[in-house]
Amino acid sequence: MTILPETKLYIGGELRQAQGGRTYENVNPWTGEVVGHAADASAQDVEDAIAAARKAFDTTDWSTNHAKRYELVKKLYDLFAANKERLGELARYEAGASLVAVNRAQVGLALEAWGDLMSVFPQVVWERDRGTKETYGFTTHRKTVNEAIGVVGAITPWNVPLYVNAEKVVSALLAGCTVILKPAPDTPALGAVFGELAVEAGFPPGVLNVITASDPAEAGELLVTDPRVDLITFTGSTAIGKHIMRQGAETMTRVFLELGGKSVNIVLEDAPNFAQSVAQTMLVFHAGQGCAVQSRLLVPKSRYAEAEAILTQAYKAFEDKWGHFDDPACPMGPVISKKQMERVKAYIDLGVKEGARLIAGGKLRPDMGAGWFVEPTCFVDVTNDMRIAQEEIFGPVLVVIPFEDDEDAIRIANDSVYGLSGGVVSADLDRAMKIAERIRTGTISVNGGVPITGDLPFGGYKHSGIGRAWGVEGIEEYLETKTIGYRK
Template identity: 70%
Template sequence: MATMAGADTKLVLGETKLYIDGELRPAMGGKTYPNISPWTGEVVGYAADASAEDVEAAIAAARRAFDGTDWSLDKDRRFALVQKLRTLFEENRARLGLIALNEAGAAQGAVNRAHVGMALGAWDDLMGLFPKMAWEQPYEDRVYGPTTHKRIAVKEPIGVVGAITPWNVPLYINVAKVVSALLTGCTVVLKAAPDTPGLAAVFGELADAAGFPAGVLNVITSSDPAMAGEMLTTDPRVDLISFTGSTAVGKRIMANGAPTLKRVFLELGGKSAKIILDDAANFAQEVAHSMLIFHAGQGCAVMSRLLVPRSRYDEAVAILTKAYAAFDAWGDPDAPDHMMGPLISKRQQERVLSYVEIGKQEGARLIAGGNAAPYKGAGFFVEPTCFVDVTNDMRIAREEIFGPVLVVIPFEDDEDAIRIANDSEYGLSGGVYSADVDRALKVARRVRTGTIGINNGMCIAGDIPFGGYKASGIGREWGMEGMEEFLETKLIGIGG
């Protein structure tokens, strides 16, 4: 692995710092924790290990910056600083890729897509949308008695935002939360996932270089997965929590926020269905391309349930068997076309392999993978895996595995496909494939999910809203709707 060869691996990513109240600094007491490479299981850097005192300082700084400065009022200044920050990120694009590869386990092909390329492209989308935001909306005058009343709705930033982000595509999600909050006039405490501190810490480093006012953006990294999040979600000085992660943690965040009536935005899990109808124009190609390999299946919006017509089920199984048997373009950190690398951690590797055993016990038939892959290296590799003869009541069809495990389920007709797709606690993404777009639209409109593509139609991008139904979340990220999550509406009535 070229990026890690030879010298002390600690120097690959170096040592990151906290960013609190305009200062890049170590954690109190100088505590750090190791940043582990998913490719090798070795230390590739160290991160500041924040204490409760550090988190308290970050919350206090964000509150002061919102209440005591004109950050929330000066739109032009905010836009200019966020644009300057974007320029600095562009100048550090190669470094961002190095961090994503080494700490998130992103293969080079995934770095150039969701991990860095799409993250920065979506940032540009937000910058393009911001000037179009409607900060005031007049309503028709209303006569009441002898007086004509003017009414104006104004949009104002909600206040202090706690942004709690995951490890799977951290830069992309950090951009969504931090950039939207900053543009709309909020102040932010960004709390990184312990496994991916570098792609959060870089926000503090470059915000400092860009000259951000003290306290407007604060960045916390900690080895404790819960401490900072518990503080942010229960502190009355924090007005909004924007969280991306598991549904179980999302439920806890809602409960924590209830006593202070925080606004809570949640982007949670998924078990999305890809429905290939019997008339799909490129049936064999679409089935083969269903292999769950991108970033080792570690994505909330991946389509991990493949629904195929029973009339073509044997054909689909044969296609998948051949496609998986021929596939070996994964697991090389230096290959620019590889989309799949290791899982994020030993714990996640063990979790995914436990689901493979569950699938076997439930009676599903394993046609590919199902094993750890030490032949790919010393890291946390799991082979691309596929189960067929799956029924939708099996745990492998109902629970989010978050690994490279595809389950294949047959359906009888369009109604049955819709029923199976909707028979899930989740509703985040999905796809429908048919030569008849009108037929596909009828199916797509009835699948209860926040985003769905027809024939690979784009349904996830920085300029359009993203979010889920049911246990997949509350609210929307990205697009104008995503930025508006960070705003309050004040109605002003003028009499006389």
């Protein structure tokens, strides 16, 4: 049943079909049915987009006219805000979002974070006087200038597509770059809408381009290996991020990567409401499909049996509260695709084989519908050397690991190739802060504090990425620094 309109490419200021009229199917994760068709870009379409972006950067005042850029980005934001209901429908039908997810990360928080980015734009420093210095017997006046890096290829994921698309597109545009957005094949409409509304906002030709394609790699590879593209910003798996780094090395393309995570939530024995803190760690929001989700729960050995009982009861109470398309209180729907469903199930089977014990879930749920449903799942008796504790599952799978004391909790938290997010809960704020400061991660919550908003930098340590998104720092990722010395 076709529900979503056919999407088009946006290249050089024009909405157009892909070369030869090629399209591919957009599938609804709730039902497994085709709900729309998207333009399927060819290599020539990608070439046209790169040429358009390069021309717009090299021959117009886009990179230097700060007021003009801000005005157009604000117009685009206003159009997105006016289309909030439509964006929600796109998130539901192509990203498999529940209504709770739509109102939070999928659309509501995406627009809020976009507004945060615009609010910090005046804080960007474009020029700084560095004073004078006597060198070689004469006086040199010095200044540093921040300039847009150039053409940006933005490759984005399917889990929270509007949120990540906005982060990359808006940050790069505000910095003065021109952009080629390549959304994930699974969520083309939430990328194509940027082109549709850019036309309405009156964007200059080539400043923003949108390429959708069925092949998950071809268009991205063309962007990464083309010397006319100055920067690649990618959000997705660490394996693909490493591949992009290797490919970009040949042309010395700058890479900005936001990758995977296996974040911890440490609930200490003195947590003010231990039961509530433990129960709230159930990994169910958007079926656990988030890079910053806290998928490793660490609890003290002295209260491990208690935590298991709390989680057993919490998951049982949640059994009939997920998988409902029209329920405004439902936080969890299907995973994005059959491929992802099978991947998550393979990890669940692996966990059982490794010796972990299931206390909830573990099964696929075809009775929920023809889409891609995996039960909310929780493992106990987990050790941190198990693959289910070390590898990113990207599904509704929580692992519960015991620790001896604060030092042991910190050791377990840092015993990971990832370092993206995390949390600590304790009645003793000083104790919790000391633990948080020693965990090698890009963002961390203490006692429920929110460290991830559009006006703050977000990114990871270690294999979780390179660079920072959002905030002033996120805009600055798209800038080059030039130093000028001159004599009067």
